[in-house]
Amino acid sequence: MQKTPDKIEKTPWGLVLALWGAGLGAAAQYGKFSAIFDQLPQVYPQAGAALGFVVSVVGLLGIFFGVAAGLIVARVRYRRALLWALWIGAAISAFQAFLPPLSWMLASRALEGLSHLAVVVAAPTLIAQICAPRDRGVALTLWGTFFGVAFTVLAWAGLPLVAWLGIPALLAAHALYLVIFAIYLGRRLQALEIDPVVPPFSMRQLLRDHLTIYRSPSISAPAFGWLFYTFCFVSILTVLPPFIAEPSRAFVMGAMPLTSIAVSMILGVALLRVMTAVSVIVLGFVGSALTMVWLWVAPGDPVACLVLAGAMGLVQGASFAAVPQLNRTPDTQAQANGALAQMGNVGNTLGTPVMAVTATALGYGGLPVLAGCAFVLGACVHLVLARQRRHA
Template identity: 30%
Template sequence: MRILLYYLCGVFAAAQLGKLAALSPPIARELQLGLAAMAALTSLLEVCGATLGGIAGRWLPRVGLRSSLSAAALALALGAAAAAFAQDLVTLALARLVESLGYLAIVVAAPVLIARESEGRRQAAAMALWSTFVPVGMAVGAWAYAQAAGAVGWRSAQALSVAGGLLLWVSLRAVSEDEAATAPTPRPSSGGPGATGALLWALVAAFGAYAIAEVGLLALLPSLLTQGGMPLGTAGGWTAAAALANVPASAIGAWLLKRRGALSPAIAVGMAVSLGLSGLLFLAALRDGGQASLQALLAIGVNAASGVFPSLVFALLPLAARTPERLALASGRLTQFGASGALLGPPLMGAVVEHWGWSAAGGLALALSALAIPLALFAWRRLAQSSEEKPEACTIGPHCARSAASRRV
């Protein structure tokens, strides 16, 4: 149950991305804000993650991960309440920054708590489930807040965030086991920080390149489809479907992990195929003069192919961290690169489209996917080699012994 609770915290945090996308039109009309201002407000949710992710990974364990998660839920509720009474852009921006702090704490702390709760056979599946929190949360948020705003207005719709944050806070406080009981016993890291430093940086850098292309596609897809003659409402539905295509893809990643083990060569192949196939589909989906309906289907194909990669990355993260005390730091680094990619992706891809057209944006997405492949394979290979040399060093992941044994057979 705790794993589900932590996952719901992530979904709730990601719903705040979908929230502002849904509420942007009525907010812009009432407060007379332009499209650029609303886009900036939407992206502000990722600012703290992009700038403070690494710091959060170091400090949140000292504060307490579950305590941080509780405070984060309250921060999201408080930010929404402030936004409901905002009368200008500055107040909205400050409220969004409060939400950004809550979002950062959740996306750093929750996967660490999930990994700790699921040590053993369930860990790969649990981490693969966590990798779906953004598309699920964005889809739920976009739908729920759009419905609420249509019924009671955008200010009253913020009550969904207030109620959700308070409910999660109460649920987290009601968890009977205190954090001290779940905290791992400190143990020396085998090989020191440098033992996994290079592979961890390579893994998170690959994830950052993936995020730039992925978020850039989802942000620009409605514009691409409407330029092709598709109605805006229909384009929005296709965009939601494309985002949700990550969810079944993560199930494929979880199946692969359970079947083969995290350090099996099949995982390296899976990452390379996921990134390579999605890169080629990017090139087909983002092109000038395409048919809108076909491009929408190709966008779903992009996410269905690329979605396998993040599920494998999250499953490898505890292994790359090596020790429980370093897992929060690893989660913070992954958050920082992912959030930076989410911030950079839409404006970068948009600028490429404006200057050189949609086909150039497809080429950029393919290049980013191609860049991520050697980084991911380097991280996997270093992890596999270190596990072979020091199998006892793998203190978190459930698949180390199993994978090493499978290679010896």
Template identity: 30%
Template structure:
């Protein structure tokens, strides 16, 4: 009886290790943000070129997320996680020695492959490790990895970059990522989690509902992530903040998205349905007006940005938590996560330039209807998926 009970417990220590792997990967995603001026000055990059260096990692996911889901299904989630971390570490080390734009961009493309492996493998592995009642909670916590990783990268990169230069910062992060890969290799379970997944490949019909979740994720990312990207510019140009002050405030606002992910886990454990939780995205509408609707105060703009950041984390976590509820089989998780990763990357990639075009054209107030349409469509897609996911997780 005790053995059976133990087998039904969720190995939270193992899941924490998987989560840390995602956080370390996300630190590499944002590693150039705190040292961007130093990189552009030393390598003679334009701001546009620096933008491509930063976004190339996400671009890889936007292009090949679904095919990589099938690849990870074949070779196993644990192997793919370790391989992804090793790729990030090697590419980071190569980037630390870059002498120009082409070299740096190529290194970032390889990092993008590693990052994609990690971001598809980790939630699939968490889904298999967690027992049924804890899956939603575990996956919603997983969804906070980007916010935590970017926040840690911003804080650590600023300090280490100032002391050792941008190459020193990137080299240290490469070493940390390699250590994480070795720990994952040694500690993650061998056996079924390491072996390629058995069972039939999911057909197109089996991916329809995961595709609905992916569409919701893409739309939410498209209209919420650029808000944090634009926030420093808004604070400097509209409200007279210094660049340092605007950057610090924006980092805090970005970290608030992790609160949304934690909230989803708590609410799912209380038995609330996906459809009900989806409605929590709607406060984004008045928040968008607070930010861009007129000549408001900086306090109002920051309040609006905070609500939008939390909603971004909440909706993203809800997508990950709902995925196992709409899969035909749990061993379709790799492919399902591939669709979700590709959609989220696509929204993250296209959102900032879209917002830039709108802001430079009709002006900042025109962003209010853009955000409103995107959020309403995202919430609508989640409501449809919620009808499919008729059951909820058991309450505590």
């Protein structure tokens, strides 16, 4: 019989890496069209501004269905939800490789958004359940790198593949990648019996669970912090480049995501062994806010940009590690991961346009002020929720 998570003594790192690999495939559901966005007008020359929806419709669905995904995945059972999401995602990518008419492409992207949500809810929940307690922080910090790693791989390997064989080759390769992980995880996860018994799904229960999640200072905490992180991360990478000197711009923008990942996996993991995940998140937010003061005094300074990426890396990994620290059962962890996905999509959707409008209206000075305030609010939210947990 499967051991309870707190009694697991040895972490199956091969399976953890496979679940992380599935996460890379889910991140690529976002990144594959972001990487080739400048080439889409050649495929859909009459689309105009509607091409933006090819990328954004995946995230928009996450705003509306993020929490629902966490609740539904808990009821469908994690292994089943993950495998169905991988197989459906593979079928969708294979369909997209034929470059269908834009209306069909958008419909497929909407369905792909639901596949994406199921993976990002089920996989980290499974990782938390199969790891020994001492290894959860490391494993979930690794999971937290899945977006940055996937975008880096798409830039280094995906774009050369497109240049060689065209856009359909990238989409077909993504489909094959998901099939490989669906087959492997389908075999490896068969013996795991970690799914809880949950009540039948209903709309009334869904609404009740929404209230439960966002009233709980434990379930909602990772998501509320993640909102402020995602509001800043993508928007800073999008809006900051014009303010960095041209000779170092390409290097800095390529190094920032990698610096964030490196700090998350090295310093973040070390800190998680001596501090709570929430403390690491607050430290990352405070460091990020202080770095925005540096960037306000020295606009576009390359060293400051890399320090900022490192400070944000602490928030990145520790946010996922906070989920099992604050929530002991698989179903509450799934709820927390669903809320995290929802708030992450809200932050990603709002961050770039708000940051761009601020920079346009107030100039460069508006960027560090807005981002700095968001980082301070992220730290404050975690401190307030931590106080509520102590008094509960």
